[in-house]
Amino acid sequence: MSRDRLSTVTAGILAVYVVGWMLRLALLESGPAAFDRTTSWVDSPVGRLALAGALAATAHHLLDGSRQVGSRLAGPGSERWEGLGARAAVRVGWWAVVVPGWVVLARPWLEGILR
Amino acid sequence: MTTIIDPEGRRRLFGGGDPHDGQALPPDAGGSGRPARFGVQEPNPLARTLAAVTGILLVPLLGLHAGTVLVHPELDTGWLLARWQHPVWLFADWSLLVLSSIHATAALSVRLELFPGRGARARGPLALGTARSALVAATGAGLGLLVVLVSWAMLQVV
Numbered sequence: 001m002s003r004d005r006l007s008t009v010t011a012g013i014l015a016v017y018v019v020g021w022m023l024r025l026a027l028l029e030s031g032p033a034a035f036d037r038t039t040s041w042v043d044s045p046v047g048r049l050a051l052a053g054a055l056a057a058t059a060h061h062l063l064d065g066s067r068q069v070g071s072r073l074a075g076p077g078s079e080r081w082e083g084l085g086a087r088a089a090v091r092v093g094w095w096a097v098v099v100p101g102w103v104v105l106a107r108p109w110l111e112g113i114l115r
Numbered sequence: 116m117t118t119i120i121d122p123e124g125r126r127r128l129f130g131g132g133d134p135h136d137g138q139a140l141p142p143d144a145g146g147s148g149r150p151a152r153f154g155v156q157e158p159n160p161l162a163r164t165l166a167a168v169t170g171i172l173l174v175p176l177l178g179l180h181a182g183t184v185l186v187h188p189e190l191d192t193g194w195l196l197a198r199w200q201h202p203v204w205l206f207a208d209w210s211l212l213v214l215s216s217i218h219a220t221a222a223l224s225v226r227l228e229l230f231p232g233r234g235a236r237a238r239g240p241l242a243l244g245t246a247r248s249a250l251v252a253a254t255g256a257g258l259g260l261l262v263v264l265v266s267w268a269m270l271q272v273v
Contacts, residue, residue: 011222018215022261025212029268032192039191051188058181065170097181104185 007064013057045109052102059097162224169218176211192272199273212265216258224251 027034041047187194199205227247 008226015219018212018219019258019261022212022265025265026261026268028192028272029264032272035192039189043189048188051184055181055184058177062174062177066174069167069171101181101185105188 006060010057010060010064013054014061017054017057043108048105048109052105055101055105056098059094059101063092159224162221166218166221166225169214169221173211173214173218176207176214179207180211196272199269205269205273209266209269212262216255216262220251220255220258223254227251 024035024038027038042051184190199208227250
């Protein structure tokens with residue numbers, strides 16, 4: 001997948017997550033029970049998997065956006081730095097944010113399996 | 116002043132002098148991730164600036180939200196209400212929604228390469244430009260409506 005397409009995909013996942021979060025918050029008007037019904041879904045393995053995906057998309061989008069702003073500030077001739085920034089964004093995002101985040105999110109599920 | 120990209124990929128300005136006139140453009144001059152093309156005006160600078168500024172402001176807010184989800188994935192009502200007793204947390208959570216809505220709309224208009232005035236007609240059939248404008252307007256209106264609904268819901272429970 002090209003860098004441009006990956007950026008579009010992660011931005012799309014993040015947009016869906018934010019809209020989903022807003023829809024959940026909008027349920028608060030109907031009372032706490034309506035909101036808490038969605039909580040049980042989020043706490044399920046599928047919900048946690050979706051959260052892990054959203055976390056990965058967030059990390060990628062934040063780092064990719066920083067790379068774009070940085071290369072724009074650097075101006076013409078910054079292709080080399082842009083390439084280095086893109087690789088660093090993927091590596092740092094993956095090892096520092098995404099992998100530990102997945103472990104934290106999957107903890108109750110893993111504990112259930114290991115028990 | 117209008118910016119036009121010449122066949123050699125250089126920036127040409129019409130209607131005013133600029134120190135960058137004639138300079139080679141970076142591959143991603145439009146911010147869309149695609150190389151600059153001949154005869155294409157640079158994307159709407161207002162939307163680009165808005166997307167960049169809201170994006171920078173969203174970094175700490177989104178980081179804070181991601182951290183909250185990691186620490187407390189369930190986010191039940193009681194926990195949220197206790198958190199919103201502090202106005203700073205309430206404002207932070209509300210700002211995340213407002214800024215992300217503005218960011219999504221501005222970034223979408225940049226990504227669809229919406230240009231004001233002549234640019235939209237130069238890019239292709241007018242109907243296509245109108246459809247893109249309608250898509251951005253619908254996204255902005257939908258997200259704006261959602262933000263109003265959520266703000267109302269948040270005020271009801273706090």
